[in-house]
Amino acid sequence: MHLSSEEYARRVQQAGPPSPIVRDCLWAFCVGGGICLLGEWFRQRYLAAGADPDTAGTLTSCTLILLSGLCTTLGWYQKLAARAGAGSLVPITGFANSVVSAAIEFQSEGRVTGTGAKMFTIAGPVIVYGTAASAVYGLILWLAGLI
């Protein structure tokens, strides 16, 4: 029997299990939403304690980062991530997890070239391109201000 590659792909799709995308998205929605909900709870506490909105936001981020670091160290965050996918990746806790897990994972390669360098495997590009984008935006604002 001769099959074209499109026909083969179609049959594989038919025979395979149903796409897990709906289940994945549900997990991502609930876990991601839950992390944001937890963040909002902290933010309201900080606001009630008299912090201005910017400070409350910063304190919320730092609190979530600390919690994420703790859960990563205990090995819990990885278990959650296996199910939650983007739900645990996209919040700031995912950023912290990428830093802390690499720091722990590569400590056997030394404090400097292991922990110190490998922390930036994911955080590095995020900081580099985030800073670059913000600098370009600043330049545009500055040029617009000249006119």
Added chain:
Amino acid sequence: MQYVWAFLVGGSLCVIGQILIDRTSLTPARILTGYVVAGVILSALGLYGPLAELAGSGATVPLLGFGHLLAKGVRQAVEEQGLLGCLTGGLQAGAAGIAASLLCGLVFSLIGKSHDQN
């Protein structure tokens, strides 16, 4: 009500990331980088501010919010310092989050043991 919006908006932003993971071959590093840059752009276009106003942590906790924070910092710094603000604004605004993550990494690497990733 603020809590409901935080959950719905935060969850939705994560679903977008999940669809990117399932439907494209983007790696987590690329997705996170894309989210931060997208956050800067959305904030520059004036779209992200109102969302953050509505959803609070639902908009600021996902990494798009980190981009928004960088853009906000640059906006303020350019106003106050002119051209130099392009260089100082972003990282200044993001300093707490970045320093907290790095410190967490350093401290926890002293205590933590490597775990099976599964």
